[in-house]
Amino acid sequence: MKDNFKSNAKKSISGWLLILPSILCVYFMIVRPQVLGIAYSFAKMKGFRIIGFAGLDNYVRVVKDSLFPKLLFNTFSYTFWSIIIGYFVPILLAIVLNEMVHFRNGFRIMTYFPAALPGVAVMMLWYFLYYPDASGLFNMILTKLGFKSYIWLQDPKWVIPWIVLPMTWHGSGATALYYFAALQSVNRELYEAAMMDGAGFIRRIRVVAFPHIASISLLFLVKQIIGVFSILEQPLQMTDGGPNNASMSLGLQTYKYAFVQNKPQLAMALSVIMFLILCIATIFYFKMEKKLSDNM
C-alpha cells in the first residue's frame, strides 16, 4: 500500500515536471494575454503604458469611430465572399477527384500544390498577377483578348473578392483532401443499392455522397466563418486596407490602432468586441458538432 502510494507520487512528480514547460508556455502565450487583453481594454493608456482606469471609454470611442460601420460591413463582406467563392470549390474538387481513375495521384498532387506554398508568397504572387498595368498576368490576358486593362486591387467595389480569391486558391486543395477522405469512406454497397434502383450519377451523388459529407461540410462552413471573420494578414499584405479603407477589416483595424496609431487600448476594446462575436459563433459550432456527432 505504502509502496504503491510512493510509486504513484513519484510518477506524478516526474509527470508534472515534464509537462511543466508546456504549461508555462501555454500560460504565458495564451492564458495571461487573454486575461490581460480583456482587462486592458478598460484601461487608460499612454502608448503601451497603463496610466489609469477608463471604464467603457475605449469601447465608446471604438464604436463611435466613423469607420466602425464600414469595418463591420467589410468584415461581413469578406465572410460573404469567402463563402461564395471558397466554400463550394473544395467540395466540387473532391467529388471530381474522387471519380478519377486515370492520373488519380497526379491530380491530387496538382490540386494540392498551391496549399504547399507559403501564405505570404501566395498573396504576393497574386499581387503581381493583379498588377494594375499591362505587366500583370490578368491584364496581359485581358489586353491580348482585346479588352481594356483593369485596376483590380485598386477598385474599391471589388477589392474584397479579389483578396478572397487567392485565399481560396491557397486553401482549397487542403480542404478538398478532407472531403476526399470522407467520400472515400462511403460504404460502396450504398452506391450499388442506389444503382439497383436505377439512380444515375447525379442522383447517386445527391442521395449517397452528399448526406455522407453533410456533417463535415457544415462544420467547415462555421469554421470558415470564424476564421475569415478575424481576417488581418491578407488585406495587410495585399492592400494595407486600401483603396480608401475599402478593404479594411475589423482585424486589420485592431492592428492599425495598436501599431500604427499607437492606441493599443482601442485595439484591445475592438478585439474584445470581436472576441465576443466569435465566442457566440464558437458555442454555436460546438452545439452543432455535438448534434451532428450524436446523430451519426
Add this chain to the structure above:
Amino acid sequence: MNYKMDKGVLTSIDMKQPKYKVLYWLMFSILLAGGILICILPVVWIFLTGFKDANEIYDLSSGFFPKRIDLGKIATVWNAMKFYKYYVNTFVMAGGDILFTIIVGGVAGYVLSKVKPLGHRIIFTTLFTLTLMPGTCRTVPLYMMFSDFPYIHISMLETYWPMWIMAASDIFNIILFKNFFDGISTSLVEAAKIDGASDLKIFFQVMIPLALPIFWVVGLFTFNGAMGTFFWPYLLITSPEKRVLGVQIYNLKTSTFSIDYQLLGLLFAMLPQVIIFGLFQKRIMGGVNIGAVKG
C-alpha cells in the same frame, strides 16, 4: 482500361454506357486543364516573367515566354537580394520551432497519454477548452510581454524566442501527439519502466521511434508554417539582419528592385516548400487528414 478497383461514384458498369464515358472524360479534361491553368500556371508565369527584363515586361507586344532564359540571372538576383541571409535566418527560426514543438509539445503529449500524473484529465480538459477560445484579443498583451517579459524583465524583440515559445504552446500539436500516442501499446513503455528508465529517456528512446510518423507530420507542418510566418516576425523583428523570408517577400513590394527581380525573388521564397513538398508529398498529404483537428 481496368475499372476493377472502383473508387468513385461512377463504376465500371457505368463506364460501358457512352454517356458516362463522355461525362468521365469531360470531368477529366476540365480537371486537367483547370489544374494546369489555375494551380500551376501562375507560378510558371512568375518564373518566366522573372527572366524578362523590365522593358520587355512593360512591352505590350511581348508574349508569354521571355526572349531568352539566362540562368545566370538567378544567381544575380540571389546575390543582389542577399537571399542567403534570409534563408539562414528562416531556417534558424524554423529549426527552433520544430525543436520546441517536438520536445515541449511532444513530451506534454507523452505525459498526458502514458505517464498520466495526478490531475492529467483536468490539464487535458483545460488545454482543450483553451483551443476553442478565439485569439483576437491576445495580440497587444503578447507584444507588451515580448518587449518586457514579466519576472525576468528581458526584451525578446529582435529575437526568434517569441516564435519558438509560441510553437511550444501550440495546443493542437499537444493534442495531436497525445491522440497518436494513445494508439501505441503501453507494454513497451511499461517494460522500459521496469528496467528503470526515466520518463524522459522512455520518450526519446521508446516513444519517438515508435511514433515516428506523427513526428514527421508535425515536423513538416511546423516547417511549412514557419516558412510562411509573417505577422509576428513582421511585428517583432525590425532589423534587416534578422529578417526572415516571409517578411522580406512582403518588403519586396516597396523595395527599389525592378519588377523582374521581385518576381524571381518571390520564387526563392517558394522554393524550400516546393522542394519539401516534392520530397515528402505522401507524408504531407497523408498528414492533412491526421491533422484534421487542426483544420
